[in-house]
């Protein structure tokens with residue numbers, strides 16, 4: 001279990017009606033690191049996330065998580081093993097309050113969710129923990145506000161708090177700063193730096209500033225294939241990567 | 253749930269048989285329970301079943317048969333009917349739960365038609381004649397249910413229990429997960445909730461409680477017939493729920509009262525009733541989109557000056573696996 005790599009994929013392929021969106025991707029994510037997955041729009045980054053979390057079955061290839069083959073697992077099983085994803089578009093429970101959102105994460109971890117005969121009041125015991133998580137992402141004062149009413153940056157923070165409620169071992173973040181103003185980007189970057197302590201993070205990110213500040217290692221995807229891999233200095237000076245980014249949209 | 257609502261409900265339930273015909277109120281209660289059970293699925297899980305008459309009707313036949321032919325005591329007969337609906341719910345649920353939207357409705361309809369066909373062709377159901385002459389018997393062996401007031405209070409107790417259970421389920425930790433699934437299914441899944449399992453359990457609970465309503469109805473009217481398993485009954489319960497207010501706790505009850513009352517008030521019009529009920533339905537859907545109770549709640553909210561919270565039950569879910577560019 002305690003291998004050097006928490007997540008290893010080999011020969012991962014996903015085709016959509018003959019179109020190869022993910023093409024023989026071999027990924028190694030080092031335990032405890034922040035690993036960034038970058039590449040132009042349509043490179044297949046989100047599809048890789050969907051494969052890893054079993055939202056899509058791979059056409060070919062294998063996924064090993066913590067030494068276990070999870071290639072045929074279900075999304076819920078993968079989550080139970082400690083791999084939790086976020087989505088590219090902000091993904092909250094819109095008509096639940098911020099507190100209730102985070103509580104959904106806590107409830108998933110604590111179990112007992114099938115008990116349809118229990119009073120909803122039994123969930124109040126989770127409120128202390130929920131508030132603590134909201135405090136950690138600076139949302140304490142919004143505890144009773146419906147998620148739909150929060151501004152965009154705060155929605156993303158709420159999403160992170162909900163994810164953290166599960167105390168994930170591996171966090172998959174799909175473009176956590178997408179569509180944010182400079183101020184929010186800075187805040188989320190700081191937040192991610194803090195929450196990454198003691199965990200592994202695999203993140204898709206377009207903002208190269210954020211990638212440079214956070215990532216220990218970077219994999220560049222292009223048209224479903226791995227184009228380059230290395231640390232920021234290596235990747236940013238790689239001629240192939242420079243060409244790809246000139247050709248594709250750097251900040252799409 | 254609101255304490256006052258319970259007090260009013262129980263008070264109304266206690267005096268109703270002195271104001272209206274007990275048999276009529278019992279019919280109201282059976283259909284109200286049926287609609288509330290259906291709403292657990294449509295309103296609180298976001299699944300439209302078009303085959304709920306199968307649970308209602310199968311339970312009615314099973315209760316009727318076990319009491320009349322096997323000589324089961326009344327309460328055991330009702331329990332038997334409920335159990336049959338529960339098992340049928342497991343079978344239907346396993347076959348239908350992974351289908352989405354209209355396909356789910358179609359699978360439930362098709363399965364219900366099989367149940368209808370079996371009821372039509374079997375001998376124990378009495379075919380076209382129905383299962384007649386089910387004795388009401390004695391509750392716990394000593395309360396004579398042929399006395400209509402005794403029968404009434406027994407039915408009221410069953411209704412209140414069923415209604416309480418539904419309110420409890422909606423409020424429970426399980427109900428919270430159902431809400432989360434309705435709000436954002438991919439997110440619920442990514443947090444580790446086994447979405448299909450939660451939907452299946454909700455489906456079985458809804459089927460079971462629909463069965464309780466059907467079994468009780470068979471004892472009240474002392475018969476079970478093809479009407480109980482007919483697709484028209486499946487449609488009727490959808491209508492009751494929408495008219496009253498889908499996804500509200502009391503809406504289906506109000507809807508059931510409205511539809512059943514219309515039917516009995518207008519029974520002199522013969523088959524024109526269907527037309528009137530149909531028009532009522534269309535008006536409701538066009539004018540009060542949230543149903544009677546849903547619109548009242550919205551009005552109250554506006555009067556208090558709170559912002560609107562539109563929450564359509566079967567809203568399109570964001571698709572995680574779709575292209576998210």
Ligand SMILES: Nc1ncnc2c1ncn2[C@@H]1O[C@H](COP(=O)(O)OP(=O)(O)O)[C@@H](O)[C@H]1O
Nearest residue numbers: 016021041042043044045046047573574575576
């Ligand atoms: N469910 C799907 N069906 C068909 N094509 C898809 C699907 N999901 C993604 N694709 C295609 O796969 C390619 C990669 O998409 P995606 O993984 O979203 O890219 P990225 O996240 O890197 O921008 C795109 O060309 C996209 O159109």
Ligand SMILES: [Mg+2]
Nearest residue numbers: 045046088576
């Ligand atoms: Mg993407």
